[in-house]
Amino acid sequence: MFQTADMFKAFAPFRGNAVVIPGRGGRHWINLSDKPDRDVPLGDPAMGGHASFSFGLAMARPDEKIILFDSEGDILMNMGALTTIAEKEPKNFYHFVLDNGVYATTGGQPVPNAENVQYDVIARGCGYKSTYSFDNLEDFTNNIEEILSKPGPVFVTMKVAPEVENTPITQRVRWQKKTRDQTITDLQRELGPRKP
Amino acid sequence: MADQEGGFSPQTIIDHLKGNNVTHVVWLPDSETNFLYTLLTQEPSLELVTISREGQAFSTAAGLSVGGAKPVILIQNTGLMESGDSMRGWAMGMNIPVVMMVGYRGWTRHGVDTDTAATYTEHFIHAFNIKYFLVESDADADRIQVAFDLAEKTKQPVAVLIGDEFHGFVQR
Numbered sequence: 390m391f392q393t394a395d396m397f398k399a400f401a402p403f404r405g406n407a408v409v410i411p412g413r414g415g416r417h418w419i420n421l422s423d424k425p426d427r428d429v430p431l432g433d434p435a436m437g438g439h440a441s442f443s444f445g446l447a448m449a450r451p452d453e454k455i456i457l458f459d460s461e462g463d464i465l466m467n468m469g470a471l472t473t474i475a476e477k478e479p480k481n482f483y484h485f486v487l488d489n490g491v492y493a494t495t496g497g498q499p500v501p502n503a504e505n506v507q508y509d510v511i512a513r514g515c516g517y518k519s520t521y522s523f524d525n526l527e528d529f530t531n532n533i534e535e536i537l538s539k540p541g542p543v544f545v546t547m548k549v550a551p552e553v554e555n556t557p558i559t560q561r562v563r564w565q566k567k568t569r570d571q572t573i574t575d576l577q578r579e580l581g582p583r584k585p
Numbered sequence: 586m587a588d589q590e591g592g593f594s595p596q597t598i599i600d601h602l603k604g605n606n607v608t609h610v611v612w613l614p615d616s617e618t619n620f621l622y623t624l625l626t627q628e629p630s631l632e633l634v635t636i637s638r639e640g641q642a643f644s645t646a647a648g649l650s651v652g653g654a655k656p657v658i659l660i661q662n663t664g665l666m667e668s669g670d671s672m673r674g675w676a677m678g679m680n681i682p683v684v685m686m687v688g689y690r691g692w693t694r695h696g697v698d699t700d701t702a703a704t705y706t707e708h709f710i711h712a713f714n715i716k717y718f719l720v721e722s723d724a725d726a727d728r729i730q731v732a733f734d735l736a737e738k739t740k741q742p743v744a745v746l747i748g749d750e751f752h753g754f755v756q757r
């Protein structure tokens with residue numbers, strides 16, 4: 390098990406020019422990123438949708454590398470999305486999953502069968518050709534360059550430490566630096582017009 | 586209301602999709618629109634994205650739209666009702682101008698529902714304050730264009746209810 394913040398630090402040198410959707414670990418990413426207009430910290434529009442959103446973005450922009458940091462709770466909520474992603478096989482899509490075993494934003498209750506689910510096996514069963522699983526930072530760090538050099542879709546699950554939040558939603562401090570609308574506007578300006 | 590005898594051709598839908606420069610059809614098949622599926626697979630300008638639960642349609646469409654593509658969503662009313670939170674968060678909350686074409690399972694012109702899928706469909710749409718248009722036949726097809734125009738103007742999802750399932754699509 391390793392820390393999400395350390396994972397992002399290990400990932401940062403290999404980001405290149407990719408579009409990054411930092412998902413629920415975004416608070417650790419936004420202060421590391423050197424390309425904030427290529428970051429898409431959406432917060433949580435509706436749980437379970439980050440994979441499909443990022444997949445859609447990858448389909449619309451096949452010339453851009455799209456990197457998602459998803460969570461196992463989101464995967465469980467919409468597991469069927471993995472079959473669609475594997476079927477369409479976007480070569481530019483990199484699907485990382487932070488598996489902390491709990492619903493951290495609701496107080497840390499365990500996800501179903503938290504100790505026994507193998508998300509990389511599920512992804513492979515859904516048709517992802519490249520899958521990885523890491524439970525320590527050293528292995529992750531040693532493999533990140535290879536992972537990002539492979540054609541997508543690549544699925545990477547990582548056992549990370551829970552960062553449980555139990556404050557009422559209305560009292561939580563917003564970590565995003567921009568509004569959602571501004572995030573999208575900046576991304577679209579950065580990407581420019583889509584090629585037909 | 587249009588003449589029901591005229592029927593509704595799936596080609597009419599495809600013509601509107603092409604006319605509005607749609608790039609992707611995010612879709613979960615239902616039996617009543619199988620003729621449409623067959624035609625879609627033969628249309629090279631439209632890429633089909635098959636999902637396995639309707640809620641995925643809204644987040645997928647959001648990603649496509651943010652990336653500059655132009656998706657439509659094609660699902661059944663049963664799936665629309667299952668998708669409430671995704672529609673709220675990924676389409677309405679993200680200001681996605683997407684038309685969703687919704688098979689109106691159970692709908693009848695005389696208003697006597699024998700299928701609760703129809704009973705709750707419009708109540709559900711009203712609850713989200715989504716604009717919608719009923720299309721029963723080719724004679725109503727101009728409403729599809731109104732839906733596309735309204736989605737673009739409001740930057741919000743707009744529904745087209747395909748109330749043709751009672752007698753099925755016609756081929757032309």
